[in-house]
Amino acid sequence: MDKFAEIRVPIANDNPSIRRKESKCVKCGKCKDVCAKKIGVAGYWKYDSEDIVCINCGQCANVCPVDSITERDDTDILMQAINDKDKKVIFITSPAVRVSLGEMFGLPAGEFVAGKMVACLKKLGADYVFDVTFGADLTIMEEASEIIDRITNNKTLPQFTSCCPAWVKFVETFYPQYIPNLSSCKSPISMQASIIKSYFAMKENIDPKNIFLVAITPCVAKKFEIKRPELADMYGKNTDLVVTVREVSRLIKKQKINFKTIKESNFDSAFPTGSGAGVIFGASGGVMEAAIRTAYYLTTHENPPADLLNFKKLRGYTDVKTAEVILLNRKLKLCVVFGTARAREILSRLKARKIDMLEVMACPNGCVGGGGQPKQFNNDDAVIKRAQGLFKQDEIMKIKSSYENSVIKAVYDEFLISPLSDKAKKYLHTTYINRKTKIIK
Numbered sequence: 001m002d003k004f005a006e007i008r009v010p011i012a013n014d015n016p017s018i019r020r021k022e023s024k025c026v027k028c029g030k031c032k033d034v035c036a037k038k039i040g041v042a043g044y045w046k047y048d049s050e051d052i053v054c055i056n057c058g059q060c061a062n063v064c065p066v067d068s069i070t071e072r073d074d075t076d077i078l079m080q081a082i083n084d085k086d087k088k089v090i091f092i093t094s095p096a097v098r099v100s101l102g103e104m105f106g107l108p109a110g111e112f113v114a115g116k117m118v119a120c121l122k123k124l125g126a127d128y129v130f131d132v133t134f135g136a137d138l139t140i141m142e143e144a145s146e147i148i149d150r151i152t153n154n155k156t157l158p159q160f161t162s163c164c165p166a167w168v169k170f171v172e173t174f175y176p177q178y179i180p181n182l183s184s185c186k187s188p189i190s191m192q193a194s195i196i197k198s199y200f201a202m203k204e205n206i207d208p209k210n211i212f213l214v215a216i217t218p219c220v221a222k223k224f225e226i227k228r229p230e231l232a233d234m235y236g237k238n239t240d241l242v243v244t245v246r247e248v249s250r251l252i253k254k255q256k257i258n259f260k261t262i263k264e265s266n267f268d269s270a271f272p273t274g275s276g277a278g279v280i281f282g283a284s285g286g287v288m289e290a291a292i293r294t295a296y297y298l299t300t301h302e303n304p305p306a307d308l309l310n311f312k313k314l315r316g317y318t319d320v321k322t323a324e325v326i327l328l329n330r331k332l333k334l335c336v337v338f339g340t341a342r343a344r345e346i347l348s349r350l351k352a353r354k355i356d357m358l359e360v361m362a363c364p365n366g367c368v369g370g371g372g373q374p375k376q377f378n379n380d381d382a383v384i385k386r387a388q389g390l391f392k393q394d395e396i397m398k399i400k401s402s403y404e405n406s407v408i409k410a411v412y413d414e415f416l417i418s419p420l421s422d423k424a425k426k427y428l429h430t431t432y433i434n435r436k437t438k439i440i441k
């Protein structure tokens with residue numbers, strides 16, 4: 001039992017995402033405040049046992065002024081894998097990392113540092129470095145096909161996005177009646193991991209058992225996600241380790257790699273940078289905008305018009321955004337939310353709102369404000385600048401939509417057949433758990 005649970009969030013010893021260093025805690029209450037007001041978890045369950053409710057978002061770590069709460073540091077496990085000559089270490093890097101990692105080395109928030117990031121990972125000992133924008137594009141192919149299927153076959157609506165593991169756990173814990181609304185799509189890192197350990201391993205003639213797959217993410221909830229038994233495949237966990245921006249930057253410094261001067265490298269060519277749609281996944285509204293671009297194409301066989309390639313109503317930095325779009329001869333009502341506390345309000349009046357698609361990301365402004373991102377106590381704009389960095393990158397990219405990504409086309413042609421095929425469902429989709437029993441309030 002945590003005797004200070006009235007003041008602060010209790011943390012289970014086996015929490016895979018965060019930990020508390022007791023000696024540092026000054027009992028300021030900031031962790032509980034953010035967990036209650038922004039995440040909507042503290043105060044919504046009764047603390048009288050060791051069965052602690054946490055959706056692993058890590059926002060408490062981001063506000064802790066003295067680093068008493070931090071991400072779980074898994075860098076020793078990473079170094080062990082790198083030093084194991086039998087292992088092929090493959091890094092995959094999430095979209096939001098490339099606009100925040102530079103901050104850990106004195107560069108401004110939002111500065112695009114993908115080339116330096118890849119170079120540092122190679123220097124650390126990566127055999128391959130791949131871009132998760134491929135996984136994001138794959139997610140969109142499946143998620144856009146799923147919304148079309150739900151609409152045309154009168155299945156459960158609204159469809160909820162499922163790429164944020166903290167949001168998924170929030171639904172499973174507090175609103176299990178809405179589990180059928182969650183898209184069955186795995187998150188981008190989990191989709192990409194499945195494809196790497198199957199299709200890529202087969203093509204490259206690598207035994208999947210010898211692959212050690214590390215996701216570099218802005219997210220501590222992914223440390224929980226990769227332990228979900230539903231995601232395990234015949235080789236065990238499909239993603240072996242999740243390392244956050246803060247952890248990887250510590251490792252880069254420890255290995256005395258000069259981030260500022262290192263010569264930039266490109267992602268390895270099997271999964272190079274995907275579409276602009278995949279890049280904007282890291283900011284609130286990005287998943288929805290990406291899905292609409294591809295859903296438009298799949299239903300009209302035409303490229304989306306300019307206003308859908310810069311969907312202004314879904315962008316911006318307010319925690320609830322709504323928009324409408326005509327698809328399949330009907331008006332689809334879209335809603336984008338960040339902060340699971342705000343999502344509570346949306347879910348409480350879900351029927352009345354008549355939403356068709358709901359995107360929820362737990363963290364402020366989406367993954368750019370993730371629980372594993374650099375802490376920015378004195379720079380309120382940092383998270384917004386990171387989001388702007390992603391949208392700016394989308395603007396200059398030639399390939400805007402997931403269906404245009406040639407590697408995506410090849411993977412479907414050579415392996416998955418088509419979105420929502422039996423094979424796609426086997427490798428790219430998942431199931432969920434009713435966790436309501438833990439709520440004893």
Ligand code: SF4
Pocket residue numbers: 007008009020024025026027028029030031032063064065066067068069
């Ligand atoms: S925010 Fe940090 S210092 Fe403040 S109560 Fe929570 S753990 Fe302790």
Ligand code: SF4
Pocket residue numbers: 009010018031034035039041042053054055056057058059060061
């Ligand atoms: S990780 Fe998120 S849900 Fe868990 S205690 Fe911290 S703020 Fe609350």
Ligand code: SF4
Pocket residue numbers: 056057163164165166167218219220221222361362363366367368369370371
């Ligand atoms: S918003 Fe992004 S960083 Fe935050 S918990 Fe969800 S997936 Fe992780």
